[in-house]
Amino acid sequence: xxxxxxxxxxxxxxxxxxxxxxxxxxxxxxxxxxxxxxxxxxxxxxxxxxxxxxxxxxxxxxxxxxxxxxxxxxxxxxxxxxxxxxxxxxxxxxxxxxxxxxxxxxxxxxxxxxxxxxxxxxxxxxxxxxxxxxxxxxxxxxxxxxxxxxxxxxxxxxxxxxxxxxxxxxxxxxxxxxxxxxxxxxxxxxxxxxxxxxxxxxxxxxxxxxxxxxxxxxxxxxxxxxxxxxxxxxxxxxxxxxxxxxxxxxxxxxxxxxxxxxxxxxxxxxxxxxxxxxxxxxxxxxxxxxxxxxxxxxxxxxxxxxxxxxxxxxxxxxxxxxxxxxxxxxxxxxxxxxxxxxxxxxxxxxxxxxxxxxxxxxxxxxxxxxxxxxxxxxxxxxxxxxxxxxxxxxxxxxxxxxxxxxxxxxxxxxxxxxxxxxxxxxxxxxxxxxxxxxxxxxxxxxxxxxxxxxxxxxxxxxxxxxx
Amino acid sequence: xxxxxxxxxxxxxxxxxxxxxxxxxxxxxxxxxxxxxxxxxxxxxxxxxxxxxxxxxxxxxxxxxxxxxxxxxxxxxxxxxxxxxxxxxxxxxxxxxxxxxxxxxxxxxxxxxxxxxxxxxxxxxxxxxxxxxxxxxxxxxxxxxxxxxxxxxxxxxxxxxxxxxxxxxxxxxxxxxxxxxxxxxxxxxxxxxxxxxxxxxxxxxxxxxxxxxxxxxxxxxxxxxxxxxxxxxxxxxxxxxxxxxxxxxxxxxxxxxxxxxxxxxxxxxxxxxxxxxxxxxxxxxxxxxxxxxxxxxxxxxxxxxxxxxxxxxxxxxxxxxxxxxxxxxxxxxxxxxxxxxxxxxxxxxxxxxxxxxxxxxxxxxxxxxxxxxxxxxxxxxxxxxxxxxxxxxxxxxxxxxxxxxxxxxxxxxxxxxxxxxxxxxxxxxxxxxxxxxxxxxxxxxxxxxxxxxxxxxxxxxxxxxxx
Numbered sequence: 001x002x003x004x005x006x007x008x009x010x011x012x013x014x015x016x017x018x019x020x021x022x023x024x025x026x027x028x029x030x031x032x033x034x035x036x037x038x039x040x041x042x043x044x045x046x047x048x049x050x051x052x053x054x055x056x057x058x059x060x061x062x063x064x065x066x067x068x069x070x071x072x073x074x075x076x077x078x079x080x081x082x083x084x085x086x087x088x089x090x091x092x093x094x095x096x097x098x099x100x101x102x103x104x105x106x107x108x109x110x111x112x113x114x115x116x117x118x119x120x121x122x123x124x125x126x127x128x129x130x131x132x133x134x135x136x137x138x139x140x141x142x143x144x145x146x147x148x149x150x151x152x153x154x155x156x157x158x159x160x161x162x163x164x165x166x167x168x169x170x171x172x173x174x175x176x177x178x179x180x181x182x183x184x185x186x187x188x189x190x191x192x193x194x195x196x197x198x199x200x201x202x203x204x205x206x207x208x209x210x211x212x213x214x215x216x217x218x219x220x221x222x223x224x225x226x227x228x229x230x231x232x233x234x235x236x237x238x239x240x241x242x243x244x245x246x247x248x249x250x251x252x253x254x255x256x257x258x259x260x261x262x263x264x265x266x267x268x269x270x271x272x273x274x275x276x277x278x279x280x281x282x283x284x285x286x287x288x289x290x291x292x293x294x295x296x297x298x299x300x301x302x303x304x305x306x307x308x309x310x311x312x313x314x315x316x317x318x319x320x321x322x323x324x325x326x327x328x329x330x331x332x333x334x335x336x337x338x339x340x341x342x343x344x345x346x347x348x349x350x351x352x353x354x355x356x357x358x359x360x361x362x363x364x365x366x367x368x369x370x371x372x373x374x375x376x377x378x379x380x381x382x383x384x385x386x387x388x389x390x391x392x393x394x395x396x397x398x399x400x401x402x403x404x405x406x407x408x409x410x411x412x413x414x415x416x417x418x419x420x421x422x423x424x425x426x427x428x429x430x431x432x433x434x435x436x437x438x439x440x441x442x443x444x445x446x447x448x449x450x451x452x453x454x455x456x457x458x459x460x461x462x463x464x465x466x467x
Numbered sequence: 468x469x470x471x472x473x474x475x476x477x478x479x480x481x482x483x484x485x486x487x488x489x490x491x492x493x494x495x496x497x498x499x500x501x502x503x504x505x506x507x508x509x510x511x512x513x514x515x516x517x518x519x520x521x522x523x524x525x526x527x528x529x530x531x532x533x534x535x536x537x538x539x540x541x542x543x544x545x546x547x548x549x550x551x552x553x554x555x556x557x558x559x560x561x562x563x564x565x566x567x568x569x570x571x572x573x574x575x576x577x578x579x580x581x582x583x584x585x586x587x588x589x590x591x592x593x594x595x596x597x598x599x600x601x602x603x604x605x606x607x608x609x610x611x612x613x614x615x616x617x618x619x620x621x622x623x624x625x626x627x628x629x630x631x632x633x634x635x636x637x638x639x640x641x642x643x644x645x646x647x648x649x650x651x652x653x654x655x656x657x658x659x660x661x662x663x664x665x666x667x668x669x670x671x672x673x674x675x676x677x678x679x680x681x682x683x684x685x686x687x688x689x690x691x692x693x694x695x696x697x698x699x700x701x702x703x704x705x706x707x708x709x710x711x712x713x714x715x716x717x718x719x720x721x722x723x724x725x726x727x728x729x730x731x732x733x734x735x736x737x738x739x740x741x742x743x744x745x746x747x748x749x750x751x752x753x754x755x756x757x758x759x760x761x762x763x764x765x766x767x768x769x770x771x772x773x774x775x776x777x778x779x780x781x782x783x784x785x786x787x788x789x790x791x792x793x794x795x796x797x798x799x800x801x802x803x804x805x806x807x808x809x810x811x812x813x814x815x816x817x818x819x820x821x822x823x824x825x826x827x828x829x830x831x832x833x834x835x836x837x838x839x840x841x842x843x844x845x846x847x848x849x850x851x852x853x854x855x856x857x858x859x860x861x862x863x864x865x866x867x868x869x870x871x872x873x874x875x876x877x878x879x880x881x882x883x884x885x886x887x888x889x890x891x892x893x894x895x896x897x898x899x900x901x902x903x904x905x906x907x908x909x910x911x912x913x914x915x916x917x918x919x920x921x922x923x924x925x926x927x928x929x930x931x932x933x934x
């Protein structure tokens with residue numbers, strides 16, 4: 001073991017350092033495949049140890065890749081053979097819920113689901129929710145500004161975070177844990193650590209904002225004929241449901257008819273001949289009046305001929321069955337083998353035309369290609385899932401070029417919620433200008449002049465490619 | 468006119484530059500008092516001109532103070548005699564409302580109220596609202612991360628801003644105007660310009676998020692006996708009103724009884740013997756069901772003995788009369804002459820004890836002092852308004868020391884929404900640690916190495932006081 005690792009061991013103890021097969025047996029990508037190449041995995045027990053380890057790494061110019069729950073999809077946690085990994089898996093402390101302020105203070109290694117459970121015991125909600133909830137950690141959620149299922153109502157992580165403690169590249173601890181909603185005392189430093197994928201600092205602790213636990217939930221699946229009506233339906237529902245609209249998930253006909261088609265395990269709650277399907281949900285505080293309002297809003301939409309058919313869930317089971325159609329990503333990818341999936345945002349008025357253009361370009365190049373579209377339309381976020389019958393890197397690359405180039409021309413966003421990591425680095429230029437990327441590099445240089453924090457992620461950094 | 472001003476004039480034209488009495492006749496503080504000391508006031512017509520002017524100023528090391536509507540309360544727009552002022556008063560362009568995306572793109576010089584009016588014509592709401600709406604500008608709102616009346620429901624400016632165009636100290640234009648809600652493509656650069664009081668860049672244009680215009684509004688004034696019940700009432704209402712709670716304004720007994728007391732122009736809708744008064748408001752999308760829910764929520768609160776008395780507004784006039792009590796800051800300051808007013812945040816559980824301590828310390832030092840308390844309790848933001856019968860700088864300073872020191876011990880925030888400017892610079896240390904302030908200086912140094920942007924605001928900068 002070299003001198004630096006010896007020094008680190010003296011800080012974290014032998015339980016705090018993994019070497020050799022304990023490293024190579026672990027993964028640093030999703031899905032897990034083993035083969036982590038790092039020199040060592042360091043597992044500090046607290047913020048003080050994170051700080052002391054970073055101080056040593058900073059002095060030595062040692063690259064550090066931070067690991068949370070390892071459920072990211074863009075290889076943001078990939079470590080090279082010269083790097084060390086800093087895993088926050090031992091930092092799982094939680095303070096009791098503050099029920100008056102409605103906050104909870106947790107260590108970065110706490111899994112998202114644990115926060116859900118703890119909040120619910122206090123009759124409160126932590127609204128961030130995503131499929132990886134059992135594994136992903138609060139620290140990783142912050143580092144990637146995670147989104148998920150209820151952004152339309154509650155926003156992304158950036159909107160749920162009141163305070164943060166983070167360690168800078170040189171080991172300085174920045175503690176901004178006061179946790180009030182309104183705070184205009186100089187620069188809001190926590191913004192630096194949200195969504196910067198571990199390249200500007202390592203989040204060790206957070207004050208999270210909790211919300212009232214909803215007392216009512218109304219869900220419907222609705223059929224709509226054309227895109228223009230879809231946009232108006234979203235506006236009308238947001239207005240009629242006044243602040244309680246909590247999901248507006250859209251499935252293009254291609255998605256819906258594929259998932260509920262021949263041999264499907266799902267029923268067919270609505271016929272598959274319509275242009276678009278919306279899974280609509282509203283959560284509120286008063287069962288009876290919320291139901292009245294929800295049904296009234298759908299009636300209005302029928303009367304104004306925005307929607308042509310609808311089914312309202314009458315039980316918890318029926319609600320789950322409707323959601324199962326939207327959430328059947330496993331079924332979807334089996335039908336689109338091998339799958340290529342995209343996570344993009346763009347202005348709603350540009351979506352229809354964008355999807356048409358991409359579809360046409362794909363068909364021209366791969367006549368047997370098949371693409372379906374779905375997503376969180378209310379947030380401007382859609383997913384494209386497609387197959388061209390091949391997973392050859394060159395062909396996947398050609399697909400990516402089509403998807404991102406057409407997006408860039410429409411001021412779209414190449415990553416709505418997954419981040420950039422290594423996988424989308426080459427395409428960043430479609431969403432951000434050279435001046436924006438130069439400013440990102442200025443920030444990186446100011447906060448991490450030796451480029452030790454998650455090196456090479458998001459963009460190639462100064463020493464690799466001078467700006 | 469010196470060489471730099473000649474060069475600037477060649478960019479902005481003679482309509483774009485004011486000199487001598489056209490400068491000294493203007494103000495740079497609130498309330499307006501004239502006497503601006505700057506060398507010149509530059510009035511660029513567009514972002515390109517802002518960029519060209521800054522490029523010249525950067526080369527010359529010329530200090531630049533940006534002016535919006537000049538309604539700030541902390542001398543954040545004060546210019547010294549060596550500075551030039553850059554006023555965005557000619558940049559008032561607005562694009563049409565995008566009714567599908569529900570956004571509007573505006574120049575920084577557009578007054579807030581103009582955005583309100585334009586959104587309302589499209590049946591939409593721009594929820595940021597504050598007393599200075601007629602004068603303050605969107606650029607100034609962004610630079611100060613303005614808060615105001617509906618933060619509990621919609622958040623501060625940071626939550627209303629989807630995209631921004633800003634000019635850096637060296638004239639680089641950073642244009643991030645795509646205006647989608649979900650965007651995880653590298654660092655979220657707009658955060659740098661929000662709330663940094665013009666010290667990191669000059670905002671020239673913004674994409675604002677609009678919301679549905681509420682269709683219903685329910686308002687009540689409620690009496691509560693003790694602080695513990697007040698906290699529970701907030702939780703319960705937020706829960707029962709499920710996402711539609713839009714105001715929770717609290718008046719301590721001292722405030723209410725002073726404002727509705729002898730000789731008051733207000734009626735006395737509730738007796739003045741109770742501990743606390745809450746002005747509660749809920750806005751929604753469905754008149755009938757919203758009313759049912761609102762009245763039901765208040766009934767629940769009566770039954771659980773959280774509230775002891777209540778009056779529900781039955782008309783627009785009654786609603787305005789209730790708000791007039793809370794908003795009568797002019798009447799308040801006339802009763803507390805000369806007034807000293809504070810804008811602070813702290814955790815709700817710590818508020819009661821904090822107010823008691825401050826009150827006691829004031830009484831000990833100034834037995835005739837009189838303090839009243841009110842504010843946006845749901846946001847953790849309260850205002851203290853007090854008089855000690857004097858406005859001597861030394862005495863005001865002694866009051867500030869008491870208020871901020873007791874706050875600092877409780878991890879409170881010395882500026883909830885007004886910012887730091889020059890007036891609160893000396894007290895920043897009570898809310899931010901030396902390491903936080905050092906990191907702010909690192910950012911300032913990276914983005915504005917010559918310290919030309921709003922020099923001296925928020926903190927004394929590198930060349931004045933090495934960190």
